[in-house]
Amino acid sequence: MAMATRNIPLIRTVEELEKARERFREKYYSVKRYISVCGGTGCRGGGCLAVAEEIKNVIKENGLENEVPVRLTGCHGFCERGPLVVVYPQKIFYQKVKPVHARKIVLRSTMQGEILEELLYEIPEERKKVVHEEDVPFYKHQMRLIFGMNGMIDPENIEDYIALGGYSALKKALFEMQPEQIIEEVKKSGLRGRGGAGFPTGRKWESVRRAKSRDGIKYVICNADEGDPGAFMDRSLIEGNPHSVLEGMIIGAFAIGAHQGYVYIRREYPLALKMITRAIQQAREYGFLGENILGSGFSFDIGINRGGGAFVCGESSALMASMEGKVGEPRPKYVHMSEKGLWERPTCLNNVETWANVPLIINKGADWYASIGTENSKGTKIFSLVGKVNNTGLIEVPMGITLRQVIYDIGGGIKGGRKFKAVQTGGPSGGVIPESLLDLPVDFDRLTEVGSMMGSGGMIVMDDRTCMVDVARYFVNFLTEESCGKCVPCREGVRRMKEIIDRIAEGKGKRGDIALLEELGSAIADGSLCGLGQSAPNPVLSSIKYFREEWEAHIKQKKCPAGVCKELITYSIDPEKCTGCMACIKPCPEQCITGERKKPHVLDASKCIKCGACFDVCRYDAVVRQ
């Protein structure tokens, strides 16, 4: 806001950095209170910009501009309850805030410390209101190391980040450590790639450092092509704390000896693109990117590449091909990307969340980091907890937490009190995990053992109304569209799987279909070049493994027990339950429901197109789907 009028301090030395930090810190803490409005994509969808606008208006009307700054921050995580507003320093947590509440929040809550009961979160089973963010069960069981700063900084203001300790890890790395030491530290921390495969980050860095480049050029890339449907932690990190990602990249570049980096970002994420562009620009202006960073002699800059909307480009070799202006097809990796990657130079590609872990490791040390998590999976992981769960949103938890803790303690259980059926992890490369494995500790190896995988961190919770054949069909559909087409087993095999599953879902399944799917699955896994093809059968194979009866019900009894597969279900109205409220008559696009007020309605199944509109509006469970 006041940014335009003031000179931007180019920070040229370590001393200048610390002086600047002191100034920014003073400014940050000069106010006793501030209002933090979540500006993540979820809350924006809920109208948080109007809330922030109104709060600012009230502040202006009352001449409080200098006393109460408003921070439009990145995602706070609890998207389900958005728009979220937190009043600092008490951290009073308000949810589902609307512009009409602005006046009360500013004048009564912020200025007078009053707690606005009606905007507090209530723990459903205890009917107890909670005042502070950290006491909300959704937050209480988390460990927000990477995400912690999100609610406290304005992502468009680098000074907030510096005030709270930002770029101190960079200082340490540049002036107190040798590149080899940094790599050693990252290796010792046990950090593994957060993009899905879980490759040890330190080892990757080491091989890029050792790799010979014909002209000395090496690259680092931040993979922000978050393509797994159901995962959005990378977007939120970039939207909420872009400098933590940049700081990690600069440290990584210094360690491996690269002078150019790129952020490859999905085009479906316009806000994240805006934030990272702004952050890079500010980092340059303040002297964290460019020539001779902080007087260390090390030079490095970062450019941005927008993705073209292809899932396969999340794969390293496909991503680099598309950066070179080619079609995004993976290539065999007899020669690793760490030897010959982008433009045939040694290239280190890490995921957004991986980069954001780096400053933490450098600052707090490998031993501290390695004390969190399980034997082979260290640190925390951010998951997007979504689907049929009460508290949807982004969560950060230590590795090794059980699925039950995640879904019930943090997630608050299943929506509508229904029965848990499965949780899907790892997106199109992962699988479904049934109820019997709810006590499984979540880490890279455990998830792989049960036929799923960590992936980038999507956790989609499913209840008894989710059909496992339909979910498998969904992923196979996705993969049919997204297979780049280079390897025949993936291109054709996934298509054949789709045909078989379509048939099963339509009630035309045959004996032997399941065995055929399993056989095809193993052939695809063996015959594909890239990780995406190799893991493509996972959603189907894991579903068959744990939910075979449901598949058999579709094939043998021609029934969809969950009531999802259109061809296998019928809608009818239970005359016992129908109150004759007429709510279902108007939404029906085919006018196939008839009846009078207060008399049971009748649904003409011969005209029904099974759109589900009546099912959604009926408040008396009188519409039966079976």
Place this chain on the structure above:
Amino acid sequence: MATEGTLGGGQVCLCEKVEEILDRYNRDVSQLISILQDIQEDFRYLPKEALEKVSEALGVPMAQVYAVATFFKAFSLKPKGRHVIQVCMGTACHVRGAPLLLDKFERELGIKSGETSADLAYTLESVNCVGACALGPVVILNGELEGHCSQAKADSIIKKVKGQTS
């Protein structure tokens, strides 16, 4: 692929625009995708003439330009509508009923997903996750996100795109 004649008398302007975009990226081959993205943004599709111009200016064979233009979802060789409705088909939206929503849009707009109405008023698309999973099912109308999209909300979107154009 015909140009569909949507640019009216704007052929000159097409050339200028494309030149300007090419210059923006210093006619750098590695920026092919970015160049096509900017053309797509400006014209709402990739006109054939523009692709030829890019191929010539960058010294890249037309086959490669065409391969890239058809590989990525971001690109369309046909003009898109003035309104673009995107129904999110991410996993979270899927389990919360997105397929029924898409059915509804297809039925009531009279076009299939991926198609544009004959009067270029609206385009219906599905997208694989926009990362607003907590708000599922999600529909995006001209870049604006509509969370927890019920059938009733879908009705108002349909009204909007039809009302403003017909």
